[in-house]
Amino acid sequence: xxxxxxxxxxxxxxxxxxxxxxxxxxxxxxxxxxxxxxxxxxxxxxxxxxxxxxxxxxxxxxxxxxxxxxxxxxxxxxxxxxxxxxxxxxxxxxxxxxxxxxxxxxxxxxxxxxxxxxxxxxxxxxxxxxxxxxxxxxxxxxxxxxxxxxxxxxxxxxxxxxxxxxxxxxxxxxxxxxxxxxxxxxxxxxxxxxxxxxxxxxxxxxxxxxxxxxxxxxxxxxxxxxxxxxxxxxxxxxxxxxxxxxxxxxxxxxxxxxxxxxxxxxxxxxxxxxxxxxxxxxxxxxxxxxxxxxxxxxxxxxxxxxxxxxxxxxxxxxxxxxxxxxxxxxxxxxxxxxxxxxxxxxxxxxxxxxxxxxxxxxxxxxxxxxxxxxxxxxxxxxxxxxxxxxxxxxxxxxxx
Amino acid sequence: xxxxxxxxxxxxxxxxxxxxxxxxxxxxxxxxxxxxxxxxxxxxxxxxxxxxxxxxxxxxxxxxxxxxxxxxxxxxxxxxxxxxxxxxxxx
Numbered sequence: 150x151x152x153x154x155x156x157x158x159x160x161x162x163x164x165x166x167x168x169x170x171x172x173x174x175x176x177x178x179x180x181x182x183x184x185x186x187x188x189x190x191x192x193x194x195x196x197x198x199x200x201x202x203x204x205x206x207x208x209x210x211x212x213x214x215x216x217x218x219x220x221x222x223x224x225x226x227x228x229x230x231x232x233x234x235x236x237x238x239x240x241x242x243x244x245x246x247x248x249x250x251x252x253x254x255x256x257x258x259x260x261x262x263x264x265x266x267x268x269x270x271x272x273x274x275x276x277x278x279x280x281x282x283x284x285x286x287x288x289x290x291x292x293x294x295x296x297x298x299x300x301x302x303x304x305x306x307x308x309x310x311x312x313x314x315x316x317x318x319x320x321x322x323x324x325x326x327x328x329x330x331x332x333x334x335x336x337x338x339x340x341x342x343x344x345x346x347x348x349x350x351x352x353x354x355x356x357x358x359x360x361x362x363x364x365x366x367x368x369x370x371x372x373x374x375x376x377x378x379x380x381x382x383x384x385x386x387x388x389x390x391x392x393x394x395x396x397x398x399x400x401x402x403x404x405x406x407x408x409x410x411x412x413x414x415x416x417x418x419x420x421x422x423x424x425x426x427x428x429x430x431x432x433x434x435x436x437x438x439x440x441x442x443x444x445x446x447x448x449x450x451x452x453x454x455x456x457x458x459x460x461x462x463x464x465x466x467x468x469x470x471x472x473x474x475x476x477x478x479x480x481x482x483x484x485x486x487x488x489x490x491x492x493x494x495x496x497x498x499x500x501x502x503x504x505x506x507x508x509x510x511x512x513x514x515x516x517x518x519x520x521x522x523x524x525x526x527x528x529x530x531x532x533x534x535x536x537x538x539x540x541x542x543x544x545x546x547x548x549x
Numbered sequence: 550x551x552x553x554x555x556x557x558x559x560x561x562x563x564x565x566x567x568x569x570x571x572x573x574x575x576x577x578x579x580x581x582x583x584x585x586x587x588x589x590x591x592x593x594x595x596x597x598x599x600x601x602x603x604x605x606x607x608x609x610x611x612x613x614x615x616x617x618x619x620x621x622x623x624x625x626x627x628x629x630x631x632x633x634x635x636x637x638x639x640x
Contacts, residue, residue, distance in 0.1 A: 304640045396640035421637035422558045442636040444604035459639055492634060496558070497568055501632065503609045506617050 157230065164236040166251040169260040172196075172223045175248070180221035183211075185235045186254070190227060194264040196257055204231050207238055218243045225250035225257065268293050274366065278320055286482045292320060296366060298479045299323040301388040303376065303404055305356040306330075307464030308394030308418045310342040312472040316392075317360040317367045319476060324360060324367055325388060328352040329375040339461040376400055378525045381407040390475045391415045394468065398445035399526045405430065405438035407523045409513045414478050416486075418471045423460050423496040425467035428486045428505065429474050432514055435488035440508040440515075445526070463495050552580060552625050555632040563591040577608065577615055577623045580631060595633065596621075605636040 167175065176182050182199040184191055191201050202210045204226070215222060222244060226232040229251050236249040250256065258264060270278065270289055274296075281287040287295075300321050302309040305328040317324055330352050332343040340352075347355035353371035360369050372384055376395075381403055385391055393404050393415050401419075408415045414431040417438060430437045470491065477483045490503045513520040551571040556564050564570055570587070574580035578600075585592035595606055600621065602608060608615045609632045615623045625631065 306640050308640045394640045396638060398636070398638045401638055418640070419637045420639040424558050424637065426634070426637060441607065442605050445638070446605040446636045457639065464640070490634070494558075494568070501555075501612075503607075503612050503632065503634065504614065506614060508616070 157233065160233050160237050164233055164240070165248045166229070166233070167223065167248045168251055169256045169262055171248075172225065172250045172257065173260075173262055175221055175223050178221075180223050181215050183215070183222055183224045183235070184226075184254070185224055185231055186226050190254075192267060192269050194254075194258075194266045196225070196254070197263050197265045199225075199265075204235050207235055208242065211239065211242065211244075215244075219245050221246045221248075223248050223250055226253045228253040228255055274320070277364075277366075281319070287480060291480050291482075295320050295476070295479055296322040298390070299325070299388045300475055300479070301325040301327065301385055301391045302394060303327045303391060303400065304394035304396060305340070305342065305352040306336065306394060306396055307339045307420060307459065308468040308471060309392065310340045310356065311465045311468035312392050312394060312418075312475070313356060313360055314342060314363065315469060315472040316475060317364045317369075319472075320364065320366055321475075321479065322366065322368060323370060323388075325370040325372055325384070326353050326356050327372040327374065327376055327384060328356070329373060339459065339464050341465070376403055378403065378523045381523055382411065385411060385413055388413065390478050392471050392475055393417045394471070401438060402445065402526045403523060406513050406520055408432075409437050410521075410523065416471045416474045416478070418467045420459055420464050420467050422457055423463060423494060425463055425470075425493040425495070427467055427470045427474070427491045427493070428489060429478070431485075431487050436505045436507040437511060437514045439513050440511045441490065441505055443508070443512065460495055463493075466493060466495065551627060553630045554580065554584065555630065557633055557635050559635050559637070560591060560594055560633065563588040563594075574625050576619075576621075576625055577610070577631070578621045580625060581621075594635075607634045608632070609634060 182196050184195050184199040184201045185204040185207060187203050200214050202214060224232040224235045224247060229249060232249040232253060236247045239247045270292060278292045281292050282289050298321050300316055302313050302324060305326050313324060332348050332350055332352055332355050334348050336343055342356040342359040351373050353373045357369040357371050360367055374380060385407055391404060391408055391413055395401060404415060409432050412432050414429060417428045417430055419426045474485050477485050488505050490505050492501045507514060509516045512518060551573050554570045554572060556568055556570060572580055572583045574583050581592055581595055595603060597603055602621060610618060610623055611630055
């Protein structure tokens with residue numbers, strides 16, 4: 150008989166063993182399940198609630214993980230050999246109630262007992278997101294959270310492009326993009342996802358192509374349509390965070406109302422020439438967009454980007470502030486812009502911050518809301534420069 | 550010492566491009582009159598014909614929204630900063 154077989158026989162004689170049903174029953178009454186296999190084995194699946202310490206680290210780590218020496222411990226490996234040695238080691242360390250799972254995890258699976266496949270970063274992901282993993286506020290758990298997250302970008306324009314670019318780079322797992330426009334040559338001065346050779350193609354398509362090329366981990370969901378009262382609720386429903394990068398008041402109010410009603414956080418951004426505004430609107434924690442601006446600016450006082458012009462780099466700065474807020478919301482880290490309006494004046498290079506409060510008279514999130522379902526707001530961004538008076542008060546029509 | 554008024558780019562055509570204007574006033578209504586006296590036409594952008602602040606323009610005194618202070622009657626003192634923040638919708 151070989152020395153190994155002698156040793157194993159001797160060890161098995163010194164320890165106690167149980168079968169898969171016994172292990173499960175022990176776990177059910179509060180025993181610790183201890184998995185002593187290697188990381189690659191663990192990552193393919195393990196018993197629910199098990200503690201993972203590869204056998205090579207057992208002596209070093211066990212007292213940190215299972216402090217109570219008289220606690221019942223069921224040790225398992227793949228087939229029951231390594232766990233037998235581990236059980237003896239634990240006895241040597243003073244653990245008094247240790248059993249080894251006969252047949253190991255193989256027997257556990259064969260018995261049809263529950264298996265958990267842990268989420269871990271793949272080798273490629275570990276490298277791609279290594280600078281995130283190194284940041285304690287993100288770490289591997291935070292990165293996995295981002296990979297599981299869903300962000301909806303409304304508008305693949307000046308704000309949506311930089312926000313989308315960095316959110317995709319950061320590994321936000323699902324990025325929805327709403328836009329009904331096609332790429333125009335005049336967009337390329339600031340809309341950095343689009344290219345000369347995508348001019349004339351739908352913005353959703355052009356943006357999706359760029360984001361997929363940057364990071365194959367990201368599932369890009371194009372929504373090539375214009376948001377309105379009939380579709381907004383279904384579109385936003387699957388998403389965790391909405392990034393408002395739209396370019397008109399009708400959509401801003403629509404997004405706000407739908408998000409308040411659905412309880413979704415909105416990272417708001419707007420730009421005009423050299424100025425930007427950023428905030429986070431989140432029901433229950435702070436005001437909404439209507440609390441800030443109960444009514445949109447009348448058409449004749451609010452030329453859109455087409456007419457007003459915008460410094461190309463401005464939406465880059467504002468869109469990245471939005472992306473930063475979105476990541477913080479997803480990670481649940483830091484202090485977001487809830488209850489604060491941040492303004493940026495690129496010409497002056499000044500950032501200013503204002504306090505925002507929930508308005509108890511707000512039509513959608515106030516104490517007696519009058520808006521209980523989403524409505525389309527009729528607001529045209531095309532001001533007639535001939536001087537004919539445009540509608541000063543926007544008409545509100547109920548959605549059918 | 551006077552009150553500093555921050556003018557947003559949308560309204561800088563009234564102030565000859567100036568982003569800040571210094572004025573003397575004891576409350577917001579007086580400040581808007583003083584602005585109008587110096588930069589005719591700007592008042593109409595800030596106030597409804599009724600004299601109320603327009604709902605798409607916010608005014609903050611030292612970072613606080615005047616709606617949660619005394620609105621158009623919010624008192625001002627030397628050294629205060631008044632910021633005019635209009636709704637914008639570019640993306």
